[in-house]
Amino acid sequence: AQKVTQAQTEISVVEKEDVTLDCVYETRDTTYYLFWYKQPPSGELVFLIRRNSFDEQNEISGRYSWNFQKSTSSFNFTITASQVVDSAVYFCALSEASHGNAGNMLTFGGGTRLMVKP
């Protein structure tokens, strides 16, 4: 069965610090997709990034970067020079290509609450 673990339940940093959110996943599928979502205090889940299992290239988008390593089944998310507006709960999620009748349901980790203090 698929599983996503975010070991850090809560992280507190001071503005401008770099912070890395960890995500470890388990799946038997060879083709799968990994996602990060942000949930600000307003509650809406906002899609940040998708990564395919066959593409281990790291990705950078502004202050955000993602490190995907199949060897350790990890998909970590780094925010550089954090800002107060980055305060939110961040979820890592996994979708398997072959999930049959459940479509491509997302299996979420427990989330990491990030608090960025001024």
Added chain:
Amino acid sequence: GAGVSQSPSNKVTEKGKDVELRCDPISGHTALYWYRQSLGQGLEFLIYFQGNSAPDKSGLPSDRFSAERTGGSVSTLTIQRTQQEDSAVYLCASSISRGGNQPQHFGDGTRLSIL
């Protein structure tokens, strides 16, 4: 609207009553998903629709839960004889197709409180 729309945003009801939650997906999105977010259980998958059909209902927590989708668009999630453990935020998401590489876009959710 441009995004996934859910209504009501908040619902408070007494134990034993039935409730109906509505989701209006992004126009043109064929896949629709319901999830539940609660303190104890995190984010859990409930049910998936491709078009109007729901091939797998095994994610629904009990037979008090049902869902339908009509016209390949709006979906309703119905909870009968509500219990206190049904209190949660119910999230709806849609994606352009059922492919696993398609990101799911979420609504703001319905916060359900059972007294």
